[in-house]
Amino acid sequence: MKVDLFDFHLPEELIAQIPLENREASRLMVLNKENGNVAHEPSFRSILQYVQAGDCLVLNDTRVLPARLFGMKEDTGAKVEVLLLKQEEGDVWETLVKPAKRVKKGTIITFGDGRLKAVCVEEKEHGGRMLEFQYEGIFYEVLEGLGEMPLPPYIKEQLDDQERYQTVFARERGSAAAPTAGLHFTEELLEEMRTKGVHIAFITLHVGLGTFRPVNVDNIEEHDMHAEFYQMTEETANELNTVRENGGRIITVGTTSTRTLETIVSEHGMFKEASGWTNIFIYPGYTFKAIDGMLTNFHLPKSTLIMLVSALAGRDNVIHAYEEAVKEKYRFFSFGDAMLIL
Structure with a gap:
């Protein structure tokens, strides 16, 4: 299947650069995955009309x-930018370093007047470096004081409030990017859903930077997906099984939740407690076993994310909906508007 099948014209000005002041103020497009019909809702709060008692988000x-x-190199003062990718063992992290040529094995980098230091213990390809960090206290507390949010490369604006790149229910540290479909929710909206009888369940998938890696092959079947860590508790598994047994719909919030459930679900559509690494790549032709619908944002052309959405709703339906979104000037990607597929 050719990657060009998932291309569409996206004016650069439609890529949202900053979040809206009110999380619920985003627009919502509702796409019928069976017939491709599209409805336009002026506010994300309209999602309450489309979910019903017994469903599970x-x-x-x-x-x-x-x-x-x-930071800077301790010996020369040369500036260095470090992006944490994955904790390996203890205080050793896999990172991306710019400019990588300045950082050789043994190089010491200091951050924040020496509150945090790192020693390069291994050089890897494409700017990758294994760094061992040195600090006093708790690493994540030091990091909160010194680090910045790793916003995607297509967002050029600075983020005034770093919490706006976190969901209101974020609690398990470990992502290099936000599960952005969840950014639209407030505590109040989630409570209204519970009051309506909608189940709210949580899984964890730590989003890697591979999310933004372009598909550089002509045939999408040849694309290698990045692996990401996931975890589902026994409580969530039991809740999903109960919802399914009672005839409720399972609606995932975001492609990350979708990939996690489709990784864990059994052939018979049942769930169990699980954790591990997934590199599942979902594109048209895939048969969904875990979900009935999905809430997601609007994705970039030729991305693995639009391929996943097309697998659920049909490529023609999705491309038509995206062309409609461009025409109606929806906001795209991380800080953009939402699409509900049912």
Whole structure:
């Protein structure tokens, strides 16, 4: 299947650069996955009209690390930017370093007047470096004081309030990017859903930077997906099984929740407690076993994310809906508007 099938014209000005002041103020497009019909809702709160008692919303409770650090080489004072990717063992992290040529094995980098230091213990390809950090106290507390949010490369504006790149239910530290479909929810809206009888369940998938990696092959079947860590508790698994047994719909919030459930679900559509790494790549032709619907944002052309959405709602339906979104000037990607697929 050719990657060009998932291309569409996206004016750059439609890529949202900053979040709206009110999380619920985003617009909502509702796409019928069976016939491709589209409805336009002026406010995200309208989602209350489309979910019903007995349904279950599944949200990703991962929390984004302020993983971008700015430091300097201890010996020369040369500036270095470090992006944390994955904790390996103890205080050793896999990172991306810019400019990488300045950081060789043994190089010491200092951050924040020496509150945090890192020693390069291994050089990897494409700017990758294994760094061992030195600090006093608790690493994540030091990081919160020194680090910045690793916003995607297509967002050029600075983020005044770093919490706006976190969901209101974020609690499990470990992501390099936010599960952005969840950014539209407030505590009040979630409570209204519970009052209506909608189940709210949580899984964890730590989003990696591979989310933004372009598909550089002509045939999408040849694309290698990045692996990401996921976790589902016994409580969530039991809740999902109960919802399914009672005839309720399972609606995932975001592609991350979708990939997690489709990784864990059994052939018979049942769930169990699980954790591990997934590199599942979902594109048209895939048969969904875990979900009945999905809430997601509007994604970039030729991305693995629009391929996943097309697998659920049909490529023609999705491309038509995206062309409609461009025409109606919806806001795209991380800080953009939402699409509900049912």
